[in-house]
Amino acid sequence: MKLLIINPNTSTAMTTGIAAAARQVAAADTRIVAVQPSFGPLSIEGHFDETIAAAGVAEQVRLAAPHDAVVIACFGDPGLDAAREATRAPVLGIAEAAFHAASFVATGFSVVTTMTRTCVIAEHLLHRYGFERRCRGVHGTDIPVLALEDGGAGCVDQIEAAAREALSRDRSGAIVLGCAGMAALCAELTRRLGVPVIDGVAAAVKFAEGLAALGLGTSQHGDYAPPLPKTYAGWAAPLGW
Amino acid sequence: MKLLIINPNTSTAMTTGIAAAARQVAAADTRIVAVQPSFGPLSIEGHFDETIAAAGVAEQVRLAAPHDAVVIACFGDPGLDAAREATRAPVLGIAEAAFHAASFVATGFSVVTTMTRTCVIAEHLLHRYGFERRCRGVHGTDIPVLALEDGGAGCVDQIEAAAREALSRDRSGAIVLGCAGMAALCAELTRRLGVPVIDGVAAAVKFAEGLAALGLGTSQHGDYAPPLPKTYAGWAAPLGW
Amino acid sequence: MKLLIINPNTSTAMTTGIAAAARQVAAADTRIVAVQPSFGPLSIEGHFDETIAAAGVAEQVRLAAPHDAVVIACFGDPGLDAAREATRAPVLGIAEAAFHAASFVATGFSVVTTMTRTCVIAEHLLHRYGFERRCRGVHGTDIPVLALEDGGAGCVDQIEAAAREALSRDRSGAIVLGCAGMAALCAELTRRLGVPVIDGVAAAVKFAEGLAALGLGTSQHGDYAPPLPKTYAGWAAPLGW
Amino acid sequence: MKLLIINPNTSTAMTTGIAAAARQVAAADTRIVAVQPSFGPLSIEGHFDETIAAAGVAEQVRLAAPHDAVVIACFGDPGLDAAREATRAPVLGIAEAAFHAASFVATGFSVVTTMTRTCVIAEHLLHRYGFERRCRGVHGTDIPVLALEDGGAGCVDQIEAAAREALSRDRSGAIVLGCAGMAALCAELTRRLGVPVIDGVAAAVKFAEGLAALGLGTSQHGDYAPPLPKTYAGWAAPLGW
Amino acid sequence: MKLLIINPNTSTAMTTGIAAAARQVAAADTRIVAVQPSFGPLSIEGHFDETIAAAGVAEQVRLAAPHDAVVIACFGDPGLDAAREATRAPVLGIAEAAFHAASFVATGFSVVTTMTRTCVIAEHLLHRYGFERRCRGVHGTDIPVLALEDGGAGCVDQIEAAAREALSRDRSGAIVLGCAGMAALCAELTRRLGVPVIDGVAAAVKFAEGLAALGLGTSQHGDYAPPLPKTYAGWAAPLGW
Amino acid sequence: MKLLIINPNTSTAMTTGIAAAARQVAAADTRIVAVQPSFGPLSIEGHFDETIAAAGVAEQVRLAAPHDAVVIACFGDPGLDAAREATRAPVLGIAEAAFHAASFVATGFSVVTTMTRTCVIAEHLLHRYGFERRCRGVHGTDIPVLALEDGGAGCVDQIEAAAREALSRDRSGAIVLGCAGMAALCAELTRRLGVPVIDGVAAAVKFAEGLAALGLGTSQHGDYAPPLPKTYAGWAAPLGW
CATH class of the missing domain: 3.40.50.12500 (Rossmann fold)
Structure with missing residues (x-):
């Protein structure tokens, strides 16, 4: 399986570290792909940082290549609901x-x-x-x-x-x-x-593997159904539905 | 007083409508300034829309000219905590x-x-x-x-x-x-x-006027203190602290 | 607008003080009328004091001249529900x-x-x-x-x-x-x-002004509807419905 | 033991009925004394009625002859905290x-x-x-x-x-x-x-008997301690402490 | 009335002590019958002890001679729901x-x-x-x-x-x-x-006496209805329904 | 790893069925060992059944051969806390x-x-x-x-x-x-x-595998620490600590 792990901040060093931590506990047949937003704070230490980072998580899930599960690797779980709306895969916050x-x-x-x-x-x-x-x-x-x-x-x-x-x-x-x-x-x-x-990184990786193995993904029924068609303006235009 | 009212979506028609609704109830000496993000969804009808819109609210508060109070005019109150961190003025969600x-x-x-x-x-x-x-x-x-x-x-x-x-x-x-x-x-x-x-628009305008009249603004002590200095990447660079 | 502010205890000095505090924050066109019950404790420092004071608040609202809003100026909010039942105006506890x-x-x-x-x-x-x-x-x-x-x-x-x-x-x-x-x-x-x-006195005055400006008063539908017709005995006879 | 049962409204018929109901379940050595306030509503069907009735309960406990337990016989338990402050006996609402x-x-x-x-x-x-x-x-x-x-x-x-x-x-x-x-x-x-x-009348009588038999009365420590000395004005003067 | 008091542990000394405590507060016409399970821990100081003791309580209620009320005399209230299902009498945990x-x-x-x-x-x-x-x-x-x-x-x-x-x-x-x-x-x-x-022993005895005096027993309607017919294996065979 | 799955009732057919369901989702290197108590109800459909079954779960964990994780396969999670006290392995209810x-x-x-x-x-x-x-x-x-x-x-x-x-x-x-x-x-x-x-059987198996892979077992600190030394009477004698 392919597990997309998103570091919500823009510190490449932290993305690398998180990927390493994830690989250390991942199953043999789990491929870890670690990404970070194209924008936003270098670290997340407050509400403002987190709000921008949540949009970054949304961007990454929206533009992601096919994947079997998603982990959001910041302890505030930024963008969790948005990510779930944007994919059929299971999504876990750390x-x-x-x-x-x-x-x-x-x-x-x-x-x-x-x-x-x-x-x-x-x-x-x-x-x-x-x-x-x-x-x-x-x-x-x-x-x-x-x-x-x-x-x-x-x-x-x-x-x-x-x-x-x-x-x-x-x-x-x-x-x-x-x-x-x-x-x-x-x-x-x-x-x-x-x-x-x-x-949380380790826990999320194992739970994500478990859910994916069971074929359990985010519900497409109710508030996690795919977003309604919508025009997005400005830099967010490619994220529209 | 100057009341900044942020329409979190990018529908100019709705921004105009919200401004009109706000002006209808505002006190004689309240100046309503209505803005909308430079990016994001045309309307907010789900988690994904809202997450991008929250970043839009954060952008608008961060870049705003001086103001005495802020109202976030979407029923999900997107970006409320971020906005409070970014200003000393009182901030209300509708x-x-x-x-x-x-x-x-x-x-x-x-x-x-x-x-x-x-x-x-x-x-x-x-x-x-x-x-x-x-x-x-x-x-x-x-x-x-x-x-x-x-x-x-x-x-x-x-x-x-x-x-x-x-x-x-x-x-x-x-x-x-x-x-x-x-x-x-x-x-x-x-x-x-x-x-x-x-x-909520009317209620928020009146409560905001009341708080501002009392000199009550967002606490600068604790988790609403100004964000820590931080580099922001990509389109968000101007929002860094 | 006319704002009735009720000091639930029988200390005239405190009634005067509360009225002064209210006037200091009231809008130019708000007339503050401060009253106190005809009976009850000189100050409220426990459950017994408060229960008698609540009846005093009920008395004052019941017998009050027309008004646009009511504030109950004791931190226990005594008689709040009774007051709301007894008037169409908005009622706030401090x-x-x-x-x-x-x-x-x-x-x-x-x-x-x-x-x-x-x-x-x-x-x-x-x-x-x-x-x-x-x-x-x-x-x-x-x-x-x-x-x-x-x-x-x-x-x-x-x-x-x-x-x-x-x-x-x-x-x-x-x-x-x-x-x-x-x-x-x-x-x-x-x-x-x-x-x-x-x-709370200042906050209640401003919120009351705001609600009154919006034409929002106590709901007449449900448990805040006017009391059912009822004979009251003893000193309370004039309070009957 | 002597059990004081207070009908918070001023319907003598209901006081009689409540006393009868209490006597039907009381132990052989329990003496039921049923009283009602000297003032207030004939029945309790809303917040306003109840607030006046609560003061009536406070009056009755304050002026009561010695007793071993108290029951407040209205389903809204009006004046419960006040009554507890005013007596060492156990007090139960129905x-x-x-x-x-x-x-x-x-x-x-x-x-x-x-x-x-x-x-x-x-x-x-x-x-x-x-x-x-x-x-x-x-x-x-x-x-x-x-x-x-x-x-x-x-x-x-x-x-x-x-x-x-x-x-x-x-x-x-x-x-x-x-x-x-x-x-x-x-x-x-x-x-x-x-x-x-x-x-509730029957249940309160039996629980009150039980507590009294165990020597358990209202705590005199903390917020149920006897009220602080206090002048009461108007009709309530005799209720002061 | 006959009050069955179950000591959930297997310390005979404690069963005797609990019976004595119960008798000290019981009414003149209450007969205290104290029992303990045929198996289980000598005292209850953790989850494992308690789980075995709960089965012991279930055993004792299931096999008990007719009674008017039941008290479970361990502070964890082990087996409370099971006991209620197994008798029409009121059951109280201490x-x-x-x-x-x-x-x-x-x-x-x-x-x-x-x-x-x-x-x-x-x-x-x-x-x-x-x-x-x-x-x-x-x-x-x-x-x-x-x-x-x-x-x-x-x-x-x-x-x-x-x-x-x-x-x-x-x-x-x-x-x-x-x-x-x-x-x-x-x-x-x-x-x-x-x-x-x-x-709790004293309190439970008096409340049990009170409920029994009122004819209030465990509801036979809903989840406390008698267990469905069922074969039990092993030592528990006599407990089957 | 060896995963002990306990069917809390005494239906061998159900034990077999649960084992099959577990094996269907288990990882290649997970060995499923399914057991059932030596006593108790054939199925669990109420509080009484469950209380006896909980003791059965405690018995099975107490007497179990070494294992890496435990699953309790009844929807009431009977005996969960007892089982956790009795093993260092992670224990999950379905x-x-x-x-x-x-x-x-x-x-x-x-x-x-x-x-x-x-x-x-x-x-x-x-x-x-x-x-x-x-x-x-x-x-x-x-x-x-x-x-x-x-x-x-x-x-x-x-x-x-x-x-x-x-x-x-x-x-x-x-x-x-x-x-x-x-x-x-x-x-x-x-x-x-x-x-x-x-x-729940499938979910518990995957979560148990995940926890075990991370080396996460039941905390030995606090209320899940091993039971205190204790004599057990009757059929439960072998379960004593």
Whole structure:
């Protein structure tokens, strides 16, 4: 199968990193194709960034070559509903996938993310998806997204400390990493913390493979039916229906 | 005061209509400036349309001349959080404003909107804002958004019928019109139905005037603080921070 | 327009203060008429006080001269539903108005109020209105309501301190003042805190003006329809329908 | 023990009827003392009626002779919090008691009440108490409260029909009677319907006896602590603290 | 009446203790019959223990001699739905009964229980029953269930300390004891804490007496109707229908 | 990997059928081992059946040979928490897995199940897991579980009809089959309905494979930590810890 993984920001280094993380867990017969929008922010650390990035995700799904599944690799799941409307394939956001995975292995989990100001984005997603009771806390570390690329030991230590405190204070049994850029740290954190640590990129890849294997794609009935025919203006003209 | 009203779609006719509806209710000293994105769908009737339109709203707020308040004139409130991050002025979505207004005048209200497939968008907003108990039903009429521009009597009759059934079945006391394009029908529907009928454009204009008069703008503290400095690529380069 | 503002307690000094606060923000053509019940507690600091005060609000609306809008100026919104049943005009409670205003300018807000024992009243209202997720904390200062009349610097300092801690602990972006008696401190607290500080009296006046300007009044359909004809006994005889 | 049962309206016939219903189920050593306010509506069929009646309940508890438990015998539980603040004895509302009883004998119940316009009052209580998921429907019959006094066969038939439809449509296992005036019909309806039919007066009496037997009274700690000292004006002067 | 009280674990000492606690509060004409399953864990301190114990409760109700009411005396309410399906009598769990009792005497209560790992069981019950807003906190003391049998002063002190902190931090007005084994400590804790302290065994006995006196039993209509005829295999053969 | 699939009832035919359904979707290197309890009901159609079956699931996990993942193949997910406590492997219930899968492909789904009396079990699970907003309706067909074994065309037609009505009335985009015995009908129903039809057995197998591939197992920290040492009496003695 061909799995389209979209990095919603325009950092090529992060696209490469996400592709590597995805390939590490993908099945032998899964081909990972990683793309990024032709426009938008270098990283996503707030509502404005995310809104532009969501349009970037929509662009990439709209213009994509045929594929069997789609993963949106930013923890805010930008453009998820738009992407689902634009393809018959199953589409997963990494926040969504991580929350689902965590709820399979613990009665309560905590999220450890980057900028504190983005915690509210995670909280809105948790509520939207129905995980507001399963998630027992969302915690910012104020590590900038792009600082994760260097993957310095400092980041791991800081995330480990935040995770330890979350496990204890929130009475949680698992940790969800709140940024695609943390994928590379997942194994080390798992080793250190001794609890399930969930990277959404990995979770999304496996769930996407599973859905595709079952022939389950986005419903074409109801609000995810293909968009109505519509003229689009300006740079978005090629995205019209 | 100067009130920036953004029509998130690219129908100039609708922008003109929204501006007219806004001016009809604006205070004498309120100057209405109506704009539309430089790109995107001619009307918004689904998730994909809305995601592109949200980026259009973000563009317009980002590039806007100084203003005292902002209204986003599409019932899905696209780009609301992004717009708030991008300005110190108060920003209101018309769905949000209509829900608030309805909850001041009835213990329960019903929404009558255009395409049935967009009902879920209204439902998500209701839940996001906390009106899921106040709203007793969301009803599609499957009138296309652009058909509202002609404002034929057929539309009014159809909306009236849907509203009457909603009032009775949902045990509601007020009707919220679920599309900016219905603004011109509000007076006639009020007359026919004998209950409060709420047009979000009008409600948003008055609430925006009220907040601005009190000196209340979007909080600069927390997740609505100005975006972090960031390079934006492609057509979005001028939107970077 | 004529705006009837009801102070639900029987402190004439507070009625005067509330009227002054209302006039300060009212539009040029808004006439503020401030009244108080003919009976009941001197201040409202618990359930019993509030229940008697609610009847006082009902009395005042029932016996009121014609008016275009009503504001109930106590943070527990006593008698709100009764008042709505008793008039065609729009009726707003100040807690309600403050919660709505706060949710327009921040994704999360905190309430700072007087007696800790009244926090539960605010919490019940938040839940009733649907703001239980928007409000991130309700905090008592244990300043007696009547001590606010003197408006000593001590009060401002104490409220400022409580607000600062709330902003930080609750991750909030705005502060709602939980007592009509705090109206006079709003400007100073806004200056000190640097975030939107919302006084419900001011918010209610502006929202009431807005609704009245749109011709939106309490629905006469459903549970807010005028009361059924009914004999009232005792002192309440003149309130019968 | 001495159980004070307060009929919140001023219909002496209904006070007598409620007392009779209470005595029918009370334990041998329970003395029922039934009272009604010195003022207020003859029956309670809306928000305004209820707000005045709540003050009447507060009056009766405040001025009551010593007692071991209190029951408020109107389905809107008017004045419940005020009454709890005013006594150390346990206080139960009949709606509350009925909801609790129903949830002990069925996973879902339906409420059949009098005027449709009062359904929203029951819905607010259900939500306030946490029974919004247990209750699967609230249904008005539009039988006026005072018509129940005559207890004609017509009333029983009408309530039976509404209950049958509720059991089937709501997939419920029990019926809660939504008016103190229906107490006398409970046995007959139980016989006809073959499911638990719950009269709140009976349920409240038994729960009150149980709590009193255990020495459990209203908490004096927190928001139910005795009211703060306070001057009351007008007719309410004797109610001050 | 005959009240069957089931200790879901297989500690005979605890069965005896529970019976004693029940008899202490039972009415003169209530006969307490205490039983325990023929199999299962000696105490219940986790999900696995509870799942086996639930089957034990089902066994005991299925094979029980005629009775007028049933109480399940473990704070997780194991087997509650099964028991209800298996008898026409009313069935109460002690957690359920305690939550109901607490919500009659305080606007908020806290639970103090044994092992921290069982807190999530209480939280799930609170949510299932609708008390998630009434309960302001669930606190583990990590006292093993069987250590309560000795009833050493140490236990009381430890529970008192946890309760005091809960009252203050949670802003609660009452304490629910989260284990049947704490029944004997209830009076002493009430004396020390000065707030209502609720033992579920006592509460369940009184509520069961009340329901039985009213002739209210488990609904035979809907999901609590008697089980469908069914062959059971293995040791469970005698439990078949 | 070795996947232990537990049929919680004691129908060998159904165990065989479930194993076949699992093998049909399992990866090449997944070995399916299907077991059933040594005791309990032949099918599960109510609370009592389910409570005994849950103990059967606990028995099978407790006594199981080493395995890499566990699936509980009854739509009530009986014994899920117990099973998780008893193994380090990931454990999935088929209802849970189906709900998760459905929420990846539609904004709203409907459940079509067997006996109407079991709808409440599904509703409780939906609420427990957080899917109460995603699921737009649970519908019984009153087809007995064992009738599904014959798989007659009548069953398919009946389920198709119920599903069609659910899609339309509930405004749903996907159908969840509410019984392990419906697994064999999934392909045919998918073909007929043209929307995603989800069989929980298949979904659970793929999600279990995915979790196991990522090395994600049940958290050993918190309430899913291994049970405390404990003596078990009677037939359950071998299950003690």
